[in-house]
Structures are given as structure tokens and as C-alpha cells.
Amino acid sequence: DKNYREYCSKICCMYALKHAHHLREKINADVYEMYIDMRCTGDGYEEFYERVSAEGVVFIKGKVAEVTDRAITEEEKGKLVVVAEDTLLGRLVRIPVDMVILCPAMIPRADAGEVARMFSITQKATGFFLERHAKLEPQVSAMDGIFLAGCCQCPKDIPDSVSHGRAAAAAALEIIDRGSVVTEAAIACVDKTLCHGCGICEDICEFRAAKVILKGGRMISTVNEALCKGCGVCAVACPSGAMSIKHFTRDELSTMVKALAPVENG
Ligand code: SF4
Ligand code: SF4
Incomplete structure (x- = not known):
């Protein structure tokens, strides 16, 4: 939701789908997923979305207006009621549920600013650490000898975090193996x-x-x-x-x- 976070947190759609899948599989619960935009980018991710959909999870495209315990029907009594707009049907829906699970965006750690100052590295507008080059060197900070591994750079899922961490370790090992650093000519x-x-x-x-x-x-x-x-x-x-x-x-x-x-x- 751009009103709260301007960036796509990348993992929220998928972990919401994973929870939905587990709830269907383990306890056969009725699951409703409210979403603004479903982004399933990754190997096999779109297929997983289709699988969860086929398992009976109900997807409702629209923002939740409120979660309330004010019942207006017999069915809603003693339940939490999720009030949302179903933008595809163009109408307001009220869904009585036992539990509401929020799937918030990943954000930088509270002490990211302190860490950035300690190591003289830069933060992006989002608060995550800035890489030297987004495409060619996402594992390297602007500060020599300081490498970035995982979600400190931007939200990542587990496979991306593992790859990023390995790239950072390889970059650090390269320097150790070389045993020397190349300095700038004009210093x-x-x-x-x-x-x-x-x-x-x-x-x-x-x-x-x-x-x-x-x-x-x-x-x-x-x-x-x-x-x-x-x-x-x-x-x-x-x-x-x-x-x-x-x-x-x-x-x-x-x-x-x-x-x-x-x-x-x-
Ligand atoms: S030129 Fe001066 S200010 Fe710039 S990095 Fe070197 S010592 Fe620091
Ligand atoms: S190099 Fe210049 S700025 Fe740095 S301590 Fe000496 S006099 Fe001060």
C-alpha cells in the first residue's frame, strides 16, 4: 500500500500464500485473502498461486476498510468482521472470521541508521543499505571492505538472500585471497x-x-x-x-x- 510503504516488499504475497496453503492443508480452514496486487515473480511462484487458488482459498481484490467486532447479523456474533471493498464485484463485503493475519511489508531494522553511520555506508530513501551498483555489484557497499548480504539491502525471499549472501562472501574471500588492495591513483x-x-x-x-x-x-x-x-x-x-x-x-x-x-x- 503506497500510503504506507512506497516500495514493493517482494515477499508479502508469497508468504501470505504460504500461510493460506498451510491453513487449508493442516486444518482445512476457510481462508480469505484480501490483496491490492498479487505479485508472484519467481520460479514456480505463479504456479503456487494457482495451486493455492485451486485449494479453495478465496481471493478478494480490494483494501480492508476495517476489522470490527460490531456484529450486525447472527453469523457475525462473537467473530471479528473484516469489512472490505471487493473491487472486482464493485461492492462492500463483510466477512466474519476467527482470526485476522496481517502481512506487512518488510522494513529495515530500527538500528539500520546506527549501523550505516558506524560503517560509513549509505541508506536508500527506503532505509535499506545502498549498494555500489544495483545490477553489477548488489553485494558491495560504496565503502571498500563492507559487503551487503541479504535483506539489509532490500526485501528478499530465502533463495535471493542465500544467493546474495554467497556473493558477499565470495567478494570478501577474493580480497583475502589476493592479499592486497588496489588503491586509487589520485589520493x-x-x-x-x-x-x-x-x-x-x-x-x-x-x-x-x-x-x-x-x-x-x-x-x-x-x-x-x-x-x-x-x-x-x-x-x-x-x-x-x-x-x-x-x-x-x-x-x-x-x-x-x-x-x-x-x-x-x-
Ligand atoms: S580525498 Fe580526502 S575526503 Fe576524500 S576520501 Fe580521501 S581523505 Fe577522504
Ligand atoms: S590536513 Fe589540513 S584540515 Fe587536516 S588536520 Fe591538517 S591542517 Fe587540519
């Missing part, structure tokens, strides 16, 4: 003679690459080359000009600008 570097350890670069670096440490009796910034992405934010923010990006120092940029500037007087 930040500190001129120790100019740095006065103010910590602005550490505060501003999204990748936690810059860190001020005590060295030689004074505070000074250092850059973790494996984490630095060479974004240049620290170099712009550094008040003393101590931070620069390799191959893009002030002198190098100045030389490039001069080379590009029109030559005066022929």
Missing part, C-alpha cells in the same frame, strides 16, 4: 610541515580515510590510502593548504591552467 596526501592538526579533514571525510594522530609530539593528519577515494573534499576544506590530492597539487593545477590559458603577445 589525498598531507604536507606535514603545514598541517596543524585541526581535524577538519577527519570530520569531513565520508570514507573515514583521514585521521588526526599524535606523531612526533604534535597532532597531525594521516591518510589511509586503502580507504581514500581521492574525492578532494579534504583538500578544499583544509585551511592551511596542507592537504592535497596526488597529481592535483596546487603547483600542478597551476601549471595545467597556465598551459591551457591563451598565450599573450603571440
Whole structure:
């Protein structure tokens, strides 16, 4: 329901069908399923929907308006009454039942924001963690060395979670097996003679690459080359000009600008 969650939670239709199937199979209960849209995307899922339908589960396309215990007929007395609009028949229905099972959307954990801050990874608008590339690297976060496995990235069913987890484990093993990391060519570097350890670069670096440490009796910034992405934010923010990006120092940029500037007087 877009009024509550804008994204498709992907698994709700299928777990609702699974519950319905079990209730029919185990205790032969009458089962009614209210739905807005039935999405059965997966190998054998549509067939499962048809099987559950053939088992006698009643599907009603329409939103539930309310669940009430106010009976208006003899049959409704002592029951919960589900009031809904059957949009295919175009009429209001009242169904007396013993039990109502809600099938809510999967949502991120309450502490997802805290985890994201701890590992410097990004959350999507939905609150799930953002992958580096939705199609090619869904198991990798934007932060080197931090991998995503399962429903922290988006709602997934069990087969998708297993595949995603295996992909994350393989990506981590690849780094361990290689025994080294390939760093960016243009990364930040500190001129120790100019740095006065103010910590602005550490505060501003999204990748936690810059860190001020005590060295030689004074505070000074250092850059973790494996984490630095060479974004240049620290170099712009550094008040003393101590931070620069390799191959893009002030002198190098100045030389490039001069080379590009029109030559005066022929
Ligand atoms: S912002 Fe500049 S001066 Fe301040 S700690 Fe970082 S490198 Fe040093
Ligand atoms: S260049 Fe970017 S990633 Fe590297 S230390 Fe500076 S702010 Fe951090």
C-alpha cells in the first residue's frame, strides 16, 4: 500500500500464500485473502498461486476498510468482521472470521541508521543499505571492505538472500585471497610541515580515510590510502593548504591552467 510503504516488499504475497496453503492443508480452514496486487515473480511462484487458488482459498481484490467486532447479523456474533471493498464485484463485503493475519511489508531494522553511520555506508530513501551498483555489484557497499548480504539491502525471499549472501562472501574471500588492495591513483596526501592538526579533514571525510594522530609530539593528519577515494573534499576544506590530492597539487593545477590559458603577445 503506497500510503504506507512506497516500495514493493517482494515477499508479502508469497508468504501470505504460504500461510493460506498451510491453513487449508493442516486444518482445512476457510481462508480469505484480501490483496491490492498479487505479485508472484519467481520460479514456480505463479504456479503456487494457482495451486493455492485451486485449494479453495478465496481471493478478494480490494483494501480492508476495517476489522470490527460490531456484529450486525447472527453469523457475525462473537467473530471479528473484516469489512472490505471487493473491487472486482464493485461492492462492500463483510466477512466474519476467527482470526485476522496481517502481512506487512518488510522494513529495515530500527538500528539500520546506527549501523550505516558506524560503517560509513549509505541508506536508500527506503532505509535499506545502498549498494555500489544495483545490477553489477548488489553485494558491495560504496565503502571498500563492507559487503551487503541479504535483506539489509532490500526485501528478499530465502533463495535471493542465500544467493546474495554467497556473493558477499565470495567478494570478501577474493580480497583475502589476493592479499592486497588496489588503491586509487589520485589520493589525498598531507604536507606535514603545514598541517596543524585541526581535524577538519577527519570530520569531513565520508570514507573515514583521514585521521588526526599524535606523531612526533604534535597532532597531525594521516591518510589511509586503502580507504581514500581521492574525492578532494579534504583538500578544499583544509585551511592551511596542507592537504592535497596526488597529481592535483596546487603547483600542478597551476601549471595545467597556465598551459591551457591563451598565450599573450603571440
Ligand atoms: S584540515 Fe589540513 S591542517 Fe587540519 S588536520 Fe587536516 S590536513 Fe591538517
Ligand atoms: S580525498 Fe576524500 S576520501 Fe580521501 S581523505 Fe580526502 S575526503 Fe577522504
